[in-house]
Amino acid sequence: MNSVKLNNGVDMPLLGFGVFQMTDATECERAVLDAIESGYRLIDTAASYQNETQVGNALRQSGIDRNELFVTTKLWLQDTSYSGAKAQFERSLNRLQLDYVDLYLIHQPYGDVHGAWRAMEELYEAGKIRSIGVSNFHPDRLADLIAFNKVVPAVNQVEVNPFHQQLQTVPWMQSRGIQPEAWAPFAEGRNDLFNHPQLAAIGAGYGKSVGQVILRWLLQRNIVSLAKTVRKQRMTENLGVLDFSLTAEEMLHITAIDTATSAFFSHRDPARVEWITQRKLDV
Secondary structure: OOEEEOOOOOEEEOEEEEOOOOOOHHHHHHHHHHHHHHOOOEEEOOHHHOOHHHHHHHHHHHOOOHHHOEEEEEEOHHHOOHHHHHHHHHHHHHHHOOOOEOEEEEOOOOOOHHHHHHHHHHHHHOOOEOOEEEEOOOHHHHHHHHHOOOOOOOEEEEEOEOOEOOOOHHHHHHHOOOEEEEEOOOHHHHHHHHHOHHHHHHHHOOOOOHHHHHHHHHHHOOOEEEEOOOOHHHHHHHHOOOOOOOOHHHHHHHHOOOOOOOOOOOOOOHHHHHHHHOOOOOO
């Protein structure tokens, strides 16, 4: 598995498996086991996904050495404070049945992110987290976090897909040593993505699917990607992106697809902020 070195020297796989919206316990455990068997070593969950226990069960059942795995989970925003982050992290660790996590992220850019970050810095220094980062932070929020804290985020997990390519945000992060990680690289199939003529034509030239073209495009931008599926065949397909390369011209053709607009929502939309900050979960 290809990997990227984070700003603290930790190696992170470039291809990961996400479990967002896997709410069926049996299906989630099976999917994680299938993903590991297929070759995935980066497993991404979150307290808000309500499936950390199932992920932990699958990790234990897999028999894979812990040091071969890269496990990410995230702090849900109702505990985005110094004391809240400390407490929620311990609950996540217990559900995952682990002694440490490889990456812990502030899931949303709201609440007392500075207090939560200082708690995470302490957990990082104590060895309970190998790398700390954020999710859904725009560059201005990242700049603010960096300016007033000791540790620069290792990762920012944001939406990146052919419709929302983050053409300014990604280089900004990379220039500051922050690793971009893409959630929803396939935009959940919106706008008929899997039948996009430009992507399909590129894939046909290599005998590859549209999904494989997208993952290869992200890999060549040095962006970690999180693919989600419960089908083992698709898991294997999503890993089959290391045996071909896109040309500079093909990369430009994909750039031309960009709409610079989220396929889902804006984290700066006041109505969205009001809705999401009211979500109290049992985490």
